[in-house]
Amino acid sequence: MQTHEGLYSDSSPGSRLSPAQRHRSESPRPAKQETKAMKPKGYSIQACQRSGRSQTPSRDSFYPPHRVRLPPAPQPRPSHHTSGFRSAHPGVLPALGTGNCGREPWSGSHGCPVVLRAVGHGCGPAGPMLQRALCLDPSSGLLKVRDRSFQLRQNLYLVGFGKAVLGMAAAAEELLGQHLVQGVISVPKGIRAAMEHAGKQEMLLKPHSRVQVFEGAEDNLPDRDALRAAVAIRQLAEGLTADDLLLVLISGGGSALLPAPIPPVTLEEKQTLTKLLAARGANIQELNTIRKALSQLKGGGLAQAAYPAQVVSLILSDVVGDPVEVIASGPTVASVHSVQDCLHILNHYGLRAALPRSVKTVLAQSDSDPHGPHSCGHVLNVIIGSNALALAEAQRQAEALGYRAVVLSAAIQGDVKSVARFYGLLTRVAGAHLTPPVTRASVEEEAQLWELAAELHLPDLQLKEALEAVVEAGGPVCLLAGGEPTVQLQGSGKGGRNQELALRVGAELGQRPLGPLEVLFLSGGTDGQDGPTEAAGAWVVPELASQAAAEGLDVAAFLSRNDSHTFFRCFRGGAHLLHTGLTGTNVMDAHLLFLRPR
Numbered sequence: 001m002q003t004h005e006g007l008y009s010d011s012s013p014g015s016r017l018s019p020a021q022r023h024r025s026e027s028p029r030p031a032k033q034e035t036k037a038m039k040p041k042g043y044s045i046q047a048c049q050r051s052g053r054s055q056t057p058s059r060d061s062f063y064p065p066h067r068v069r070l071p072p073a074p075q076p077r078p079s080h081h082t083s084g085f086r087s088a089h090p091g092v093l094p095a096l097g098t099g100n101c102g103r104e105p106w107s108g109s110h111g112c113p114v115v116l117r118a119v120g121h122g123c124g125p126a127g128p129m130l131q132r133a134l135c136l137d138p139s140s141g142l143l144k145v146r147d148r149s150f151q152l153r154q155n156l157y158l159v160g161f162g163k164a165v166l167g168m169a170a171a172a173e174e175l176l177g178q179h180l181v182q183g184v185i186s187v188p189k190g191i192r193a194a195m196e197h198a199g200k201q202e203m204l205l206k207p208h209s210r211v212q213v214f215e216g217a218e219d220n221l222p223d224r225d226a227l228r229a230a231v232a233i234r235q236l237a238e239g240l241t242a243d244d245l246l247l248v249l250i251s252g253g254g255s256a257l258l259p260a261p262i263p264p265v266t267l268e269e270k271q272t273l274t275k276l277l278a279a280r281g282a283n284i285q286e287l288n289t290i291r292k293a294l295s296q297l298k299g300g301g302l303a304q305a306a307y308p309a310q311v312v313s314l315i316l317s318d319v320v321g322d323p324v325e326v327i328a329s330g331p332t333v334a335s336v337h338s339v340q341d342c343l344h345i346l347n348h349y350g351l352r353a354a355l356p357r358s359v360k361t362v363l364a365q366s367d368s369d370p371h372g373p374h375s376c377g378h379v380l381n382v383i384i385g386s387n388a389l390a391l392a393e394a395q396r397q398a399e400a401l402g403y404r405a406v407v408l409s410a411a412i413q414g415d416v417k418s419v420a421r422f423y424g425l426l427t428r429v430a431g432a433h434l435t436p437p438v439t440r441a442s443v444e445e446e447a448q449l450w451e452l453a454a455e456l457h458l459p460d461l462q463l464k465e466a467l468e469a470v471v472e473a474g475g476p477v478c479l480l481a482g483g484e485p486t487v488q489l490q491g492s493g494k495g496g497r498n499q500e501l502a503l504r505v506g507a508e509l510g511q512r513p514l515g516p517l518e519v520l521f522l523s524g525g526t527d528g529q530d531g532p533t534e535a536a537g538a539w540v541v542p543e544l545a546s547q548a549a550a551e552g553l554d555v556a557a558f559l560s561r562n563d564s565h566t567f568f569r570c571f572r573g574g575a576h577l578l579h580t581g582l583t584g585t586n587v588m589d590a591h592l593l594f595l596r597p598r
């Protein structure tokens with residue numbers, strides 16, 4: 001096995017500055033002598049393709065006038081409640097029980113408070129999560145992370161990249177104070193303005209922060225600004241010594257915010273390839289395998305650049321199962337991909353023949369490294385937040401609103417059409433349990449539901465438990481799930497996977513009458529931005545297709561063009577869109593199914 005000494009035997013200690021020198025110096029720091037694996041020279045920057053969306057979020061784009069109002073929550077049916085959520089929230093339920101609650105027509109605001117509060121208090125401000133992971137003894141300067149301790153003495157540096165990293169960095173700055181010497185973060189375009197606008201001061205760095213902020217990757221695509229950030233992050237990492245500690249803050253969206261293609265691959269080539277793979281339905285594991293093969297910093301490259309400094313990565317997961325090597329393409333995790341893995345993926349999506357020469361060259365080189373995958377023994381990778389934690393918080397919020405809430409799964413994956421069918425069947429089956437009698441048709445549908453669940457390979461699915469809870473509740477129910485379905489783009493419309501899922505579920509629900517049951521399904525991205533749109537997602541009811549038809553909107557036609565956002569903008573003046581603004585977190589998507597007997 002390759003040791004660090006072997007990998008870095010040619011690095012030049014003489015080129016390093018002492019921590020004190022660095023602290024004094026404003027000028028760019030000298031880089032380590034380059035190792036073979038880093039290949040850092042010769043970036044070729046190409047203009048990124050623009051979608052036409054404005055760069056700075058306007059008040060309107062994040063806070064539209066049709067933002068839904070807060071309605072009364074439905075009143076739980078007391079006789080069936082054995083779960084104890086009533087007694088657990090004595091102060092909440094009397095308020096829910098007043099007025100005409102329970103019989104008001106539903107609107108997206110049923111889901112909005114649940115999603116917003118979960119995002120805002122549970123997983124949102126990444127700060128509390130970060131502060132739970134780090135423990136600093138101010139008198140001794142001892143920093144504890146899990147079971148490891150690090151002595152701080154003007155030797156702490158910070159880098160970060162991802163949609164949730166601004167808030168994470170603000171929390172780190174607050175906690176670490178003067179111990180933090182210098183930092184660089186790469187965050188989405190417009191996020192500081194959005195946070196300021198939303199009054200989220202805790203998500204912002206201090207006025208004279210030691211952390212330099214780059215904003216880039218508009219529409220979650222790597223661009224020139226993100227490339228600049230990647231260069232600055234690499235420079236900071238390369239200047240570290242064995243006495244230093246590098247804190248790396250990572251969250252979803254990090255891949256696009258840390259682009260450093262290996263020459264001769266250009267930014268534009270890498271962008272085109274990842275866009276094509278995503279459009280053909282490649283999952284995030286496949287996408288990031290290719291990204292790692294073409295990048296200097298992904299797949300452990302950042303950890304390698306920082307060696308021999310100690311590295312602690314605090315990771316907010318946006319990938320099912322929280323695999324550290326996949327999240328943001330694992331910049332601090334040794335990559336084990338082979339060129340065969342890459343070619344297999346490219347073949348599978350019909351892209352191998354069309355590869356530019358530069359990509360072929362880099363792929364060929366990536367297998368010829370005689371050292372094999374480098375070690376990341378100097379790195380501690382820690383997951384600090386995930387979809388499962390967000391769902392647990394959303395579950396508490398739904399219960400506080402008077403629902404019997406059950407988490408089904410935090411690992412929803414698969415083609416969006418199958419996932420929509422799953423929710424369609426689930427609604428019918430859960431509805432039949434909620435409003436008996438159970439018919440022969442619903443027994444058949446339950447069999448289909450189990451079959452589909454098996455096909456979707458949902459490892460943590462709590463379907464049996466959820467259906468039992470529905471029977472037990474006998475009243476308002478909220479089934480929660482999370483994950484990241486895949487959309488295979490066929491049309492050139494505007495949308496995102498949450499809006500497409502919601503529209504597809506709406507179409508499923510409208511196919512046959514649901515009996516004496518009211519239903520609302522909501523799908524939202526926890527980062528607040530669904531695909532290249534300003535909405536976080538959308539909500540639907542079974543009447544959607546017929547109501548749309550009355551407005552002259554053909555749901556199937558919009559779906560065939562992957563044009564869900566255009567649909568929801570037109571339908572009822574956009575009232576079914578979920579607008580949260582950028583939330584400052586990113587732990588995949590949340591799917592909420594609300595059911596109540598009429």
Ligand SMILES: Nc1ncnc2c1ncn2[C@@H]1O[C@H](COP(=O)(O)OP(=O)(O)OP(=O)(O)O)[C@@H](O)[C@H]1O
Binds near residue numbers: 252525
């Ligand atoms: N017109 C469209 N209709 C439906 N889905 C779309 C459309 N355009 C893009 N998408 C999907 O949106 C997804 C990209 O959206 P987004 O940028 O929100 O991704 P993300 O996975 O949340 O990003 P990250 O994980 O990096 O935070 C891709 O899965 C893509 O297939």
Ligand SMILES: O=C(O)[C@H](O)CO
Binds near residue numbers: 256326
């Ligand atoms: O940035 C990325 O690669 C995705 O968000 C998955 O973490």
